[in-house]
Amino acid sequence: MSQDTKKQRAAAAAIEHVRAGTVIGVGTGSTVNFFIDALGAMPSRIAGAVSSSEASTQRLRALGIPVLDLNSVDGLDLYVDGADEATRRLHLIKGGGAALTREKIVAAASRCFVCIVDEAKVVAELGRFPLPVEVIPMARSYVARELRRLGGEPSWREGVVTDNGGHILDVRGLRIADPVALEREINQVAGVVTCGLFARRGADLLIVGTDSGVQTLEPSGR
Ligand code: 5RP
Numbered sequence: 416m417s418q419d420t421k422k423q424r425a426a427a428a429a430i431e432h433v434r435a436g437t438v439i440g441v442g443t444g445s446t447v448n449f450f451i452d453a454l455g456a457m458p459s460r461i462a463g464a465v466s467s468s469e470a471s472t473q474r475l476r477a478l479g480i481p482v483l484d485l486n487s488v489d490g491l492d493l494y495v496d497g498a499d500e501a502t503r504r505l506h507l508i509k510g511g512g513a514a515l516t517r518e519k520i521v522a523a524a525s526r527c528f529v530c531i532v533d534e535a536k537v538v539a540e541l542g543r544f545p546l547p548v549e550v551i552p553m554a555r556s557y558v559a560r561e562l563r564r565l566g567g568e569p570s571w572r573e574g575v576v577t578d579n580g581g582h583i584l585d586v587r588g589l590r591i592a593d594p595v596a597l598e599r600e601i602n603q604v605a606g607v608v609t610c611g612l613f614a615r616r617g618a619d620l621l622i623v624g625t626d627s628g629v630q631t632l633e634p635s636g637r
Pocket residue numbers: 442443444445446447496497498499508509510511512513514515518
């Protein structure tokens with residue numbers, strides 16, 4: 416079975432958490448694209464979405480789903496987004512699509528974060544996927560030196576400018592034994608907008624698309 420079919424399964428299962436008439440948060444990426452398409456096909460529509468990227472905004476609008484500013488809503492009940500890696504404690508690496516900062520903001524503003532992935536994304540320890548870090552452009556070299564000091568090997572994702580005007584460093588080789596502590600440490604470096612570790616505010620539910628259907632995980636031992 417293809418990875419896309421597993422992503423589609425996870426996305427379809429997330430639709431069951433959506434209540435008609437509400438405003439929900441919507442993330443970014445190929446898995447979320449399946450979710451957006453399923454939202455468009457819902458017979459009872461949602462009132463609107465707060466989007467984590469220009470790409471998702473365009474896709475939502477093309478399906479006639481209103482996109483609202485986060486400042487115009489009083490928090491969100493639900494946020495649905497993908498991930499590049501996820502553990503059974505529902506800690507995540509995100510940012511493969513460079514939308515990590517807005518994703519982290521919408522996740523923080525949401526009461527329930529449902530993460531949708533295919534089974535290849537579930538890992539025992541985060542870190543094989545290079546950790547994306549969004550930086551203010553003038554701080555890129557300084558932040559890279561600080562990340563080396565933490566044991567990582569950063570490389571600049573050249574040519575990519577985020578929706579916020581930031582640059583992305585992808586960091587290989589980090590040992591992420593304590594994702595909450597490392598998220599805090601990286602986010603404290605001057606010039607870092609945010610890193611792609613979603614551990615302090617991880618997911619509340621992980622829906623994994625597999626060969627045989629979907630598996631739903633709640634955080635264990637967080
Ligand atoms: C974008 C993200 C995505 O959620 C992550 O990259 C997963 O993408 P995909 O569903 O295409 O594998 O964090 O910034």
